Amino acid sequence: MRAPTAPRPTSRRATRVRPLIGPLVGLALAASGCSLAGSSDDSSAAPDPASGTPSASGSASGTPAPGSGGKVVLVTHESFTLPQKLIARFEQQTGYDLVVRASGDAGVLTNKLVLTAGDPEGDVSFGVDNTFGSRAVDAGVFEPYTGAGAEAVTEYDLAGDDAHALTPIDHGSVCVNVDDTWFDERGLEPPTTLDDLTDPAYEDLFVLPGAATSSTGLAFLLTTVAAYGDQWPQYWADLMDNGAKLTAGWSDAYFVDFTQGGEDGTRPIVLSYDSSPAFTTTDDGTSTTSALLDTCFRQVEYAGVLAGAQNPAGAQAFVDYLLTPAVQKALPDSMYVFPDVPGTPLPEEWARFAVQPDRPWSLDPAEIADQRDAWLTEWTDVTTR
Amino acid sequence: MSPRPAARQALGRVATLLALALPALAVLGVFFALPVSGMVARGLLPEGHLDLAGVGEVLARPRTGRVLWFTLWSSTVATVACLVLGVPAAYALTRLRLPLRRVLRGLLLVPFVLPTVVVGVAFRALLSEGGSLGGLGLDGSAVAILLGLVFFNASVVIRTVGAAWEGLDPRPAEAAAALGASPVQVLRTVTLPMLRPALVAAASVVFLFCATAFGVVLTLGGLRYSSVETEIYLLTANLLDLRAAAALSLLQLVVVVGLLALTARLRPDAGARPGLAPTRPRRPRLLDAWSLACVGLLVLLVGVPLATLVAGSLRVDGGWGLAHYRALGGTGEGALLVPATQALLTSARAATDATWMALLLGVCVAVLGTRRSRSRLEHRVRRTVDGLVMLPLGVSAVTLGFGFLITLARPPLDLRDSPLLVPIAQALVALPLVVRTLTPVLDGIDDRQRQAAATLGAGPLRVLATVDLPAVWRPLLASAGLAWAVALGEFGATSFLARDERPTLPLVIFRLLAHPGEANYGMALAASVLLGGAAAGVLLLVERLRVPAVGAW
Numbered sequence: 001m002r003a004p005t006a007p008r009p010t011s012r013r014a015t016r017v018r019p020l021i022g023p024l025v026g027l028a029l030a031a032s033g034c035s036l037a038g039s040s041d042d043s044s045a046a047p048d049p050a051s052g053t054p055s056a057s058g059s060a061s062g063t064p065a066p067g068s069g070g071k072v073v074l075v076t077h078e079s080f081t082l083p084q085k086l087i088a089r090f091e092q093q094t095g096y097d098l099v100v101r102a103s104g105d106a107g108v109l110t111n112k113l114v115l116t117a118g119d120p121e122g123d124v125s126f127g128v129d130n131t132f133g134s135r136a137v138d139a140g141v142f143e144p145y146t147g148a149g150a151e152a153v154t155e156y157d158l159a160g161d162d163a164h165a166l167t168p169i170d171h172g173s174v175c176v177n178v179d180d181t182w183f184d185e186r187g188l189e190p191p192t193t194l195d196d197l198t199d200p201a202y203e204d205l206f207v208l209p210g211a212a213t214s215s216t217g218l219a220f221l222l223t224t225v226a227a228y229g230d231q232w233p234q235y236w237a238d239l240m241d242n243g244a245k246l247t248a249g250w251s252d253a254y255f256v257d258f259t260q261g262g263e264d265g266t267r268p269i270v271l272s273y274d275s276s277p278a279f280t281t282t283d284d285g286t287s288t289t290s291a292l293l294d295t296c297f298r299q300v301e302y303a304g305v306l307a308g309a310q311n312p313a314g315a316q317a318f319v320d321y322l323l324t325p326a327v328q329k330a331l332p333d334s335m336y337v338f339p340d341v342p343g344t345p346l347p348e349e350w351a352r353f354a355v356q357p358d359r360p361w362s363l364d365p366a367e368i369a370d371q372r373d374a375w376l377t378e379w380t381d382v383t384t385r
Numbered sequence: 386m387s388p389r390p391a392a393r394q395a396l397g398r399v400a401t402l403l404a405l406a407l408p409a410l411a412v413l414g415v416f417f418a419l420p421v422s423g424m425v426a427r428g429l430l431p432e433g434h435l436d437l438a439g440v441g442e443v444l445a446r447p448r449t450g451r452v453l454w455f456t457l458w459s460s461t462v463a464t465v466a467c468l469v470l471g472v473p474a475a476y477a478l479t480r481l482r483l484p485l486r487r488v489l490r491g492l493l494l495v496p497f498v499l500p501t502v503v504v505g506v507a508f509r510a511l512l513s514e515g516g517s518l519g520g521l522g523l524d525g526s527a528v529a530i531l532l533g534l535v536f537f538n539a540s541v542v543i544r545t546v547g548a549a550w551e552g553l554d555p556r557p558a559e560a561a562a563a564l565g566a567s568p569v570q571v572l573r574t575v576t577l578p579m580l581r582p583a584l585v586a587a588a589s590v591v592f593l594f595c596a597t598a599f600g601v602v603l604t605l606g607g608l609r610y611s612s613v614e615t616e617i618y619l620l621t622a623n624l625l626d627l628r629a630a631a632a633l634s635l636l637q638l639v640v641v642v643g644l645l646a647l648t649a650r651l652r653p654d655a656g657a658r659p660g661l662a663p664t665r666p667r668r669p670r671l672l673d674a675w676s677l678a679c680v681g682l683l684v685l686l687v688g689v690p691l692a693t694l695v696a697g698s699l700r701v702d703g704g705w706g707l708a709h710y711r712a713l714g715g716t717g718e719g720a721l722l723v724p725a726t727q728a729l730l731t732s733a734r735a736a737t738d739a740t741w742m743a744l745l746l747g748v749c750v751a752v753l754g755t756r757r758s759r760s761r762l763e764h765r766v767r768r769t770v771d772g773l774v775m776l777p778l779g780v781s782a783v784t785l786g787f788g789f790l791i792t793l794a795r796p797p798l799d800l801r802d803s804p805l806l807v808p809i810a811q812a813l814v815a816l817p818l819v820v821r822t823l824t825p826v827l828d829g830i831d832d833r834q835r836q837a838a839a840t841l842g843a844g845p846l847r848v849l850a851t852v853d854l855p856a857v858w859r860p861l862l863a864s865a866g867l868a869w870a871v872a873l874g875e876f877g878a879t880s881f882l883a884r885d886e887r888p889t890l891p892l893v894i895f896r897l898l899a900h901p902g903e904a905n906y907g908m909a910l911a912a913s914v915l916l917g918g919a920a921a922g923v924l925l926l927v928e929r930l931r932v933p934a935v936g937a938w
Binding site: 078079081103104107108111112114115116119121135212213245246247248249250251252255256257262264265266267372373376377380381383384 | 427506514516519525603604624721787795802882892895896898899
């Protein structure tokens with residue numbers, strides 16, 4: 001055990017509680033020299049947000065001199081990653097330190113933001129998508145902001161978000177994927193439509209994550225609502241009767257049950273993404289899987305400035321940064337999504353194998369916000385019957 | 386000489402009592418009671434006034450009934466299965482001279498400290514249609530959930546009952562046998578009644594763990610089953626139906642308090658009789674075949690999924706190799722912000738801090754709970770504090786996690802950005818283990834020794850150093866090891882708190898599993914093996930300390 005060391009400057013806020021909860025927290029603080037002193041250098045240079053954001057009064061997209069300090073806290077979901085190089089470049093260009101706080105999926109993220117609306121955990125958020133967007137916007141989570149690059153991506157704006165609280169950053173479609181080699185070997189035609197999935201010819205071949213526990217699964221539920229309207233519960237009853245298998249999460253379905261995911265998978269039809277075929281390429285330059293483009297639902301991810309942010313200028317700078325060519329170009333490899341800015345070059349394998357649907361299914365975000373809970377409850381009833 | 390030594394002494398006692406109780410109460414108050422009540426209040430006081438009718442409405446929903454029923458029967462069946470397998474195994478592993486006895490005991494404890502995401506993947510790889518046991522058709526069935534629950538909790542029974550069995554006076558049983566009782570009669574009329582407190586404690590803790598199991602139910606049940614815990618998660622994290630979540634959280638809390646009160650009543654005040662050397666293990670006989678079979682079954686149940694995990698981590702492109710382990714030094718195929726090895730260091734540091742905290746608090750609570758009381762009230766206060774530390778085990782991590790966010794957000798308690806939150810949350814989970822390991826040991830010290838020391842002029846600290854410390858240092862080390870291993874694998878609360886710059890290893894595993902690419906999957910398995918290996922190493926060291934009560938309840 002390392003000897004206790006004095007807490008670092010970052011713990012200033014923590015030490016404030018000392019007189020309140022007695023000597024023990026003090027002891028705990030001292031004992032925790034490990035966590036604090038051992039932590040990476042991200043925090044040592046960062047002044048308290050209350051004290052040092054000299055550029056906060058500056059213009060929205062104004063670029064402060066490098067090193068002018070202050071930190072921007074990004075609240076995001078657990079799938080967020082960007083190359084270290086790009087994060088460093090943001091910090092160098094703007095003079096802010098970027099602090100990333102990631103936890104939960106898009107649903108957990110949205111609900112966290114709603115619960116802390118007006119008193120947010122950070123300054124800017126990335127990762128609320130079009131299935132949760134309305135809930136966050138209605139709860140006043142975001143401060144309206146239209147940055148310089150936003151004009152290029154208006155195609156992806158959240159319907160009903162007239163004040164422009166959210167800026168679209170990337171998109172990807174949830175589509176049914178099939179293992180082409182599996183169907184080839186058996187001389188079978190793979191399915192192509194939603195209706196095909198309930199055809200007895202494809203009995204016991206489909207595996208998908210559940211709508212209640214996975215945002216991917218939720219997107220497919222929305223696909224069926226968009227496709228079948230009020231009749232969607234019947235479609236799901238047929239799907240379950242045809243031996244569709246539900247898993248808790250996407251990785252469970254893809255890596256354990258899908259024939260191209262794990263070694264022991266037995267099901268050649270899986271719910272995944274339009275970009276997934278780019279990850280199943282072989283040495284001879286083909287992909288062993290393909291996405292069924294008539295079964296897709298498009299998810300758009302947004303960024304926004306949080307209402308009540310300590311550093312709104314920094315938050316705006318980060319939203320702008322996400323739309324710069326360098327970040328947009330890095331999105332496919334980092335987060336497996338397509339960049340929203342038109343004309344951004346794609347990685348070679350994506351350009352060849354990740355085919356996007358022309359006309360994905362879609363629903364009005366307001367309707368999703370209204371009906372999501374009722375749909376999920378009914379979905380649970382149908383699938384657990 | 387003071388004119389009123391008695392009064393001064395009484396005052397001193399109260400002061401000591403408070404000083405010992407205060408740290409634990411303060412930490413529990415700030416990091417448990419406040420966040421949980423904050424979330425419950427959000428649900429039940431939507432417009433500032435109490436909405437109790439809503440609670441009734443939620444509890445009357447047909448779905449709530451189904452969820453409660455599933456939680457109840459699955460936990461009961463799993464608890465019974467744990468007892469049926471665990472009690473004979475506890476006997477075999479404490480009273481019989483078996484090769485590798487301590488290694489087996491260490492191995493059986495490994496699941497207890499593994500994150501459920503990892504175990505879920507290992508089980509599914511085994512049980513899914515294409516897995517080696519796919520022919521059994523267990524995937525997504527209630528049986529799979531039950532297997533998972535037994536996998537996690539059998540060691541609790543082995544530990545608790547084993548510790549009691551080791552300290553059991555063999556003479557009554559020998560006397561009964563000499564008087565002509567058959568082995569079954571001896572077991573039924575002498576041994577089991579003497580073990581009753583341990584059995585009840587083990588059963589209620591296992592029931593508690595089963596009823597609050599989260600990952601096991603979700604991953605292994607194929608979504609067809611919902612327990613109270615998964616329901617609270619869905620209601621909070623997905624539907625944002627805070628009223629229903631609060632109603633279920635309250636219900637859960639009531640049941641947990643009831644269970645803990647029941648255990649506390651049945652737990653004997655005095656621990657194992659002091660001065661009695663543990664019985665020496667003897668050679669197995671033919672009659673022991675049954676208990677040996679139980680050990681074998683449990684070793685299979687624990688060993689096969691763990692072996693699947695290890696095998697999976699070594700699978701590289703259809704062959705075998707260490708590529709996934711070498712990849713841990715990097716960030717995967719862009720899935721991570723920091724290398725997995727860095728996360729292991731973060732985990733180790735956080736777990737070390739959590740251990741410190743859990744030990745500090747645990748020693749206070751254990752001393753408090755075992756000192757002789759002068760009055761009924763004092764006794765009750767001591768027992769209550771002792772029971773309170775168990776509460777965090779019975780509350781949903783999502784309630785606690787969201788509660789942290791909304792209640793620790795403003796001065797004077799602006800703690801949600803603090804890097805200490807993760808170790809503190811882990812310490813809350815490890816604390817009950819520390820207390821339960823230390824309490825029987827301190828209980829077993831004859832209070833007359835302390836009184837004699839005091840009479841001879843030793844002050845309270847001197848008494849502690851010369852009477853308690855020599856008896857307690859090994860259990861202290863052992864519980865430190867156990868706390869460290871548990872903190873290392875903690876996932877529930879940590880997943881809501883850990884910061885991305887400093888993710889812990891369980892979080893990294895979870896992230897890797899959520900990203901496409903075979904390499905990421907292999908890395909996740911390799912990281913799991915690393916985590917399990919680190920925990921197992923520490924647990925084997927703990928076994929060498931030969932403390933019977935470690936990990937017992």
